[in-house]
Amino acid sequence: MNDNVVKTIPYGAHRLSVAPMMDWSDRHCRVFHRQMTKRAMVYTEMVTAAAILHGPKNRLLDYSAEEHPIALQIGGSDPRELGEAARIARDWGYDEINLNVGCPSDRVQSGCFGAVLMERPALVADCVAAMMAEANVPVTVKCRIGVDDQDPEIVLPDFIEKVSGAGVTHFIIHARKAWLKGLSPKENREVPPLNYDLVLRMKAAFPHLTICINGGITSLEQAKTLLDEGLDGVMLGRAAYHDPASVLVGADALWGDATGADAFGAVEAMRPYMLNHIAQGGRLHQITRHMLGLFTGRPGARGWRRVLSERANKAGAGLDVLDAALAELQTAATAA
Template sequence: MHASPSLAHRLSVAPMMDWTDRHCRYFHRLMTRRAMLYTEMVTAPAVIHGPKPRLLDYSALEHPVALQLGGSDPAELAQAVRIAGPWAYAEVNLNCGCPSDRVQSGCFGAVLMKTPDLVAQCVQAMQGETDAPVTVKCRIGVDDQEPADILPRFVETMAKAGVRHIIIHARKAWLQGLSPKENREIPPLDYAVVLAMKARFPELTICLNGGVTTLAQVRDLLAQGLDGVMVGRAAYHDPAAVLIGADALWAGETAEAPDANSVAACLSVARAMEPYIADHLAQGGRLHQITRHMLGLFTGRPGARGFRRVLSEGASRPGAGLDLYHEALGQIGQDLG
């Protein structure tokens, strides 16, 4: 039995293209039982026409895990949700925040901030195909939109369509002139407008995404009244700092939280990955498919540089296996990387 989605909103790890695949999520789950984990965004046409097991399979141990879909055609999105039904995701999320050229050309992602009525049609079509919550991840606006004007209208339209949970990336997206990477860094953060949405729509679950790098920041934002915080790149590049001990964010957690700064805590996670890695290798998988997500495990701790170097240089070579993994772990404590 996995945790209900309602318990998972206090902390979540953002969907990140090329990063939050099933191996990454399994790794993250070893550090937090509670946080909601998200798939990479997968487009509705890919689900309909593509290799479904490769796109949708995951380990039951990853739960709670949410599926993020991209699209703007209600019928296509409904079909994708129907196809994904047997995989029993805890939540289905519609991407209304990604600013990449590829996404814009498909008329979905952040450009949907301009057409809230279409988004409402999409989510209602999706809701008709699943009992799981259908949620929305959006920006505070795009281009010359004024967030204080358009964001309340967008959120209200979602609420009227039956959406109860909205994740708001607290930056605008500029659809022309900024790369996807720049869109994650250059537009200024506006936490106040997200907090205002929670005050205006207290019945909704409002979560904030953008610029959060520490558990201390997460605690502060929760204390200000938000229902949850979604962490992206920091949870990938320094996962121990964000995820080890994160379960203490939930009321009623009585177990003593492990010290995220402890090398021993990180080593425990690394060793817990060994059976998973061995199974992946036995099925013909490559070592680097898993270890590429683990390079930041020892960030800031003795041996981190050597650990990264051994895996970066060797894990993609044919035949690389647990011997190389053990060699990488043997670096821990041997330098101050």
């Protein structure tokens, strides 16, 4: 059992957050996003409880100190495994541990976790109780509004009531159903209709809980509107990856400050990190692949992407490639 006092999440960190995204939100992506926002919560890619128990723990759990505030997302459905994974994760000092009850992929379904757990709220309650018994940071849940033929109007409030009864006080709700049969994971991010109103009503029904929303949010203005309507937080997904400057530059104004860099400042701030990564045997592409969309919509953006895509993955690629990509932007700006 965890005898330590549970640490609190940094005040207001969930006002804006960047979603856990498989193959995207790795440690390099998170460090890059952190240059533009010092206040938003960032999430790891989902790591299964079994992988934490039996896999290379340092590779799966390590991160840079500058990534705080940071949450670890875990997938699983075995309370014992999840509790042990939460105990192991204590040594890494995350600010939050999040249980995935939203991923619709076939691989996740076959393991009976992710969105399929929307059908088993009592099991989710057992899972989070086991995690909370071992964690020394808050345990949160990211879920859907329902799956397949479930009626979200009935299922979602029942799910929240049962899981919060186990002690969870913080839910991030992806405001779409997940169709576990007939739609791909990609289609599950786009096809089922969004239902923001239902999530807003969950906040009204459970005012004592922290309720955050995810799904289809593409601008800071949209995020602010949802916050103004009473939600506790907004989670950005693909917009933060494909067009990060549009939603992360200036995001710290939501907390009343302006600590993040602009797009060019973010590139400059990444230079020492890149040099250190290369010196340790890493490749430039492992970082710059997350930066391709940084200048979306600006003159020279296509040249920026082309140079990084074609040259950053080559052996020996260094910061001269970054300079060449920046030169594409400068040339286009001069010609405009």
